[in-house]
Amino acid sequence: MVKTQDVRNQMPGGNSKRNVSQIKNIARHHSATTAGTAQSFADYHVNHHGWGTSGYHEVILRDGTVQIAYDDNVVTNGVGGHNTPTYHICVVGSGSFTDKQEEAFEERARDAMSRFGLSASDVLGHNEFSNTGGYSHSSNACPGINMNTVRGWLGDPSPKQKVKSSTTTWYLSSGDRGSEVKDMQQDLINLGYDLGSYGADGVYGNDTKKAVTQYQRDNNLQVDGIYGVESRGAMSSARSVGSSSNLPNETYWVKSPIFNGSGVRAVQEALASIYFYPEKGAKNNGVDGWYGNKTADAVRRYQSTKSNLVTDGDYGPKTKAELEKDI
Structure with a gap:
């Protein structure tokens, strides 16, 4: 059960009433803001728009808390021309929502569907209503x-919903949520990409799309902001590379003179598999078989995480032993 707050006694208006049997739709809104509450939105609606009643029956805050703003039988002002038959739920955010918010919305929408005898097909976004008016961000x-x-x-899946069971049609894009999105986000973060203040929250919002777009540019992939088969394959290679590598048995290598060959590549791949890249964002993240300054720096960064290793950038038996434990 989600956490709820009853703020109905703090809301203005509420004088226009209906019979709940008139409710035929549930409308989903976003606030187009990064913060806010039922009270602050009501203040804006009343003082800026001059409405007597706010736009939403419920408001879902960033932490997933649900504020109950009006009774079911109150007509609010969420979508012009459609308010009498509509129950309005607003999710605080602007195209990027937290996992807790989505869990809360699903629970509250299902609860409303049960109360009003509706199905999933009766749940509409603001922009799906005809001749949408009402709140100023109605676009x-x-x-x-x-x-x-x-x-x-x-x-109630739409025929247009994505099919993710097939490797040829699988993709993630704006609006998706869940563990697959969260795993992809964490991979991006581990690669050094910025996902904004919400990080790996399991929601494919604007920050995630920007990070995916930049990842695609950096890896010479099709740049469309959609995490599809090609992007997933590249990410999978970056994540798993080196996980089955056999590390070389050389006593030690140093950056000068520069060593090269399959043994160096095995070390680079092992480091890359645990996100210590010789050069993240470069082609193959710097896995090129050459033990130069950037590879030595990756070794040094790895060594700095181990209290029993000297942070010198040299690949020796102790470093090899620790690396074998981690890959």
């Missing part, structure tokens, strides 16, 4: 998520 951006995906979570 193609609201609710900031693919509603076909949302309806899929709620148990």
Whole structure:
């Protein structure tokens, strides 16, 4: 069960009433802000728009807390021309939402569906209503998520929903959420890409799309911000490279003179497999078979994490022994 706050006694208006049997839709909104509460939105709606009642029956905060703002039988002002038959839920954010918010929305939407006798197909995004008016951010951006995906979570998949069981059609893109997104986000973070303040939250928002786009540019992939088969293959190689490598038995290598060959590549691949890249973002992340300054720096960074190793950038028997434990 999600955490709820009853703030109904703090909300303005609420005088326009309906019979709950009139409710035919549940509308999902986003606030187009990075923060806010039911109270602050109500203040904006009343003082800026001059409405007597705020736009939302429920507001889901960034931590997943649900604020109950109005009774079911109150007509709020979420979508102009559609308010009498609609129950409005707002998720705080602008195209990027936390896992806890999505869990809360799913629970609250299912609860509302049960109360009003609705199905997932009756859950619409703000921009899916005809002639959308109401709140000033009513545009193609609201609710900031693919509603076909949302309806899929709620148990009524659209024919347009992505098929992820096939390696030829699998992809992740804006609006997706879940463990696959979170794993991909963590890989990007480990590679040094910035995912903003929410990090690996399991939600494919704007920051994730930017990071994927940059990753694609850095690795000479198709640049579209969609994490598809090609991008996943490149990421999988970067993640797993070296995991089965046999490390060389040389007593030690130093950066001068520069060593090269399959043994060096095996060390580089082993380091890369645990995210100590010779040159992250470069072609193959610097795995080139040459034990130069950048490889020595990767070894040095790895050694600095081990209290029993000297941080000198040299690959020796002690470094090899520790590395074998970690890959």
